[in-house]
Amino acid sequence: MLYGDLGDVDIFKIHKRSGKVSLLKYDDFDGKPLPELQERVKVNLRRQFIEVFDHRSPDRQEILYFKERYVAKDHPKRAMWEEFSRCLQNLDLDLNTGYGPSKQELLSLLAGKGLTIDIKRAGNSAEVNEQE
Structure with a gap:
C-alpha cells in the first residue's frame, strides 16, 4: 500500500500521460465556498513512489475556485457554489x-474594490458584499 486513508481526500486528479495521481485535501471542502489546500500527495504509479506536499503555509494560502466543477451535478450545494x-x-x-x-x-x-466575503457557516452560504 502506498497511501493510507483515501476517505480524507477531497479531490483525485489523474495525470494520464505521466502515470501519476494527485490526492488533494482541503480544509472543510463541503462547508467553505473557498476551501484552502492543506495537503497534496502525488503518487507515481509507474515507480510506486509518493511525494507529500504541505500547503499550510500562511505566506500563500492556495484556495480552490469553482469547486462545483469537482462535484456531481446533483450535489445538494452545487447550485449555491455556482x-x-x-x-x-x-x-x-x-x-x-x-x-x-x-x-x-x-x-x-x-x-481594493470596497468588498468583503461574507461566509455564513450555519447556512453554508456565502456572499460578496460592499464594505461598510
Missing part, C-alpha cells in the same frame, strides 16, 4: 489563469 463562482467572475477577478489569487491576494483585491 452562484458564488458567478459572483466572483462578475468582479472581473482573473480566476482562469493558473491557480487564481491566493487567499491573501483575493482579500486584498476585494478590499
